[in-house]
Amino acid sequence: MFQVIFFSDLVNCRVITVDSFVDFLGDLINSASQTGIPQVRRDWFVYVFLHCLPWVGQELAEKNEEQLSAMLDIVESYLQSRNKEHVKILQVWMKSIHEQEEYLDCLWAQIVKLRSDKWKEKFITRHYVAFDGTFEPPPHTTSSIYPLPSVVFRFFDYADCPDDGPVLPGAHSIERFLVEEELRWILDQEKTNRKKCASRLLEYDKRTLVPINYVILEVIFSQLFHLPEAPTRLIFYGSLLIELCKTKSMPQVNKF
Structure with a gap:
């Protein structure tokens, strides 16, 4: 996770090209679209994709808006179709004025708002260091472990x-x-x-x-x-x- 955020910031300082990083993100989205794999694996790839957008979303929107929009559309479609039976089990409050949202749904809403704000935020301190490499997600194995789904506590x-x-x-x-x-x-x-x-x-x-x-x-x-x-x-x-x-x-x- 932290490496992907690091790579995202390297796009901003031109160490990693936008096209190569878009290809990498495309691989993540494609991995999330595979069949025959656990939902937690697909959720993890979608979470990683959304998580890096506060760092690199503005750069991608300026240089490759069409492909970014296409990936966001795929993610939106996936989020609408995924199983969320776990939400009620994980919620802390049965009734509360503070909505108990599923974590991917909440992050998606936050990214949608960030996009409407033209990808501008005021919290990230950006440090740029040199790095080079080729990235792709490892294959899924039966021993692979992914974070479990969760609910955003309010x-x-x-x-x-x-x-x-x-x-x-x-x-x-x-x-x-x-x-x-x-x-x-x-x-x-x-x-x-x-x-x-x-x-x-x-x-x-x-x-x-x-x-x-x-x-x-x-x-x-x-x-x-x-x-x-x-x-x-x-x-x-x-x-x-x-x-x-x-x-x-x-x-x-x-x-x-």
């Missing part, structure tokens, strides 16, 4: 956050996806050190653009409630929340 919307601070991006805003993804990376990288993890979360470099404490809580609880199991030990999340609450900057904590 705890807050903009009305829950203070009026005098930054506005929480909407559920279908690509900025919401990007900031949540970066916070999940921090949780994964620092899962053995609660103090360092809390410090990095609170010092997140885009913290002035979003109500960071609310987003941190939402991401932590999304992992706590993740089915069939949390990404790491539950005791880590409990100890991390204690560290965060010590700052008295988390929602409701400063009232006690």
Whole structure:
């Protein structure tokens, strides 16, 4: 996943040509269209394709709009036809004002909005380094393991956050996806050190653009409630929340 994002940014600095990267994305889409393979494999290829578009979507739209549109049409058709019986099983809330969306459906809506915004976002810091190579997805084997489908957990919307601070991006805003993804990376990288993890979360470099404490809580609880199991030990999340609450900057904590 991270390599594909890295390759996406290399297209922007002309290290990888647009045509070669479009061919690579086409291979991903074709792999997702194959029959006789698990849906989780097809879902993974579609997720990787959509995930890289915040980085490279504008460049592709400028240089190869026709092929990008064709791939997006294929993805839309796939998403409309895929089996989503797992959604109700994975939802945390039975009834909630915050919609519990299937993760690919939510990311698709975010990409559609990003496209309507002409692929402009304000969260990605772009670093360009040289790289060269030829890429294609490996063949599927019976031992291949893919991430399981999931539901996007929602705890807050903009009305829950203070009026005098930054506005929480909407559920279908690509900025919401990007900031949540970066916070999940921090949780994964620092899962053995609660103090360092809390410090990095609170010092997140885009913290002035979003109500960071609310987003941190939402991401932590999304992992706590993740089915069939949390990404790491539950005791880590409990100890991390204690560290965060010590700052008295988390929602409701400063009232006690």
